[in-house]
Amino acid sequence: MSALLETHDLTVSYGGLHANSNVNIKVEKGKLTGLIGPNGAGKTTFIDAITGFTNVSSGRAEFRGQDLSGESAAGRARNGLVRTFQSLELFEDLTVWDNLIVMAETTYWWSFLADIIRPNRKVGVEEQAQWALDLLGLGDLKDRLTFDLSHGQRKLVSVARGLAARPELLLLDEPAAGLDTVESQQLGSHLREILNRDITLFLIDHDMGLVLSVCDYIYVLDFGKIIAEGTPDEVRKNPEVIKAYLGETAGEIQAQEGAAVRQQGGN
Numbered sequence: 001m002s003a004l005l006e007t008h009d010l011t012v013s014y015g016g017l018h019a020n021s022n023v024n025i026k027v028e029k030g031k032l033t034g035l036i037g038p039n040g041a042g043k044t045t046f047i048d049a050i051t052g053f054t055n056v057s058s059g060r061a062e063f064r065g066q067d068l069s070g071e072s073a074a075g076r077a078r079n080g081l082v083r084t085f086q087s088l089e090l091f092e093d094l095t096v097w098d099n100l101i102v103m104a105e106t107t108y109w110w111s112f113l114a115d116i117i118r119p120n121r122k123v124g125v126e127e128q129a130q131w132a133l134d135l136l137g138l139g140d141l142k143d144r145l146t147f148d149l150s151h152g153q154r155k156l157v158s159v160a161r162g163l164a165a166r167p168e169l170l171l172l173d174e175p176a177a178g179l180d181t182v183e184s185q186q187l188g189s190h191l192r193e194i195l196n197r198d199i200t201l202f203l204i205d206h207d208m209g210l211v212l213s214v215c216d217y218i219y220v221l222d223f224g225k226i227i228a229e230g231t232p233d234e235v236r237k238n239p240e241v242i243k244a245y246l247g248e249t250a251g252e253i254q255a256q257e258g259a260a261v262r263q264q265g266g267n
């Protein structure tokens with residue numbers, strides 16, 4: 001069976017810079033797949049390319065086995081491929097509820113048609129928004145202006161907004177950025193709950209603790225190239241990863257696990 005999302009030598013060039021270079025990633029349905037890498041590694045570019053926000057220079061991406069080339073960003077979203085943004089793109093002067101409704105409406109007519117194919121997913125715009133709100137535990141904040149919320153709350157609203165579009169695959173660009181440890185753990189458990197609701201997730205984050213603890217499978221990007229992939233355990237122990245990305249925190253993470261700290265020398 002083919003993966004829900006699969007890229008084949010996906011390359012994105014900005015002038016002479018290969019922001020993504022022959023990237024091959026598979027996102028299996030029902031799994032939480034992660035992408036980590038240092039700042040500037042090309043993580044956001046990857047999501048941009050998949051969701052139609054930037055041009056692919058060569059290679060391709062397939063969603064449900066179909067080539068995405070030539071499909072607009074809006075068309076991809078209607079087809080169930082939805083993203084969140086690294087910088088919060090909430091409507092500041094709308095309530096949490098209205099932010100969700102706007103998103104739910106943009107994909108509603110598509111989902112109305114899809115309901116003929118997948119009748120078990122039949123819901124209206126309001127149910128869609130309410131469902132997303134409940135899943136992230138945001139019911140109490142429904143009528144608040146997003147402007148008035150804390151950073152952590154806004155990050156959750158941003159995830160809920162993506163969910164309100166009722167995606168099949170939701171790509172999250174650093175949803176834990178700026179969250180404290182407790183908020184980040186809460187987000188992690190919300191993400192696992194979302195997976196149980198028939199939505200596949202792709203997570204980009206800097207928060208190593210979060211990525212290692214919630215993902216089923218992880219890819220590591222460095223200078224636009226995939227340098228490692230595997231389960232959290234495999235990635236955590238990979239010397240390439242430790243050298244390229246984990247750096248000083250690697251010792252910390254391994255110590256936490258009770259593992260011997262590998263001496264890399266000249267780190």
Ligand SMILES: Nc1ncnc2c1ncn2[C@@H]1O[C@H](COP(=O)(O)OP(=O)(O)O)[C@@H](O)[C@H]1O
Pocket residue numbers: 014017019037038039040041042043044045046
């Ligand atoms: N629209 C763009 N035009 C030119 N260069 C870009 C553009 N977007 C990203 N880049 C460059 O591509 C590289 C990867 O960026 P990005 O995908 O944002 O990395 P990350 O999300 O991993 O921090 C960086 O060197 C960045 O400056």
Ligand SMILES: [Mg+2]
Pocket residue numbers: 043044045086
């Ligand atoms: Mg980024």
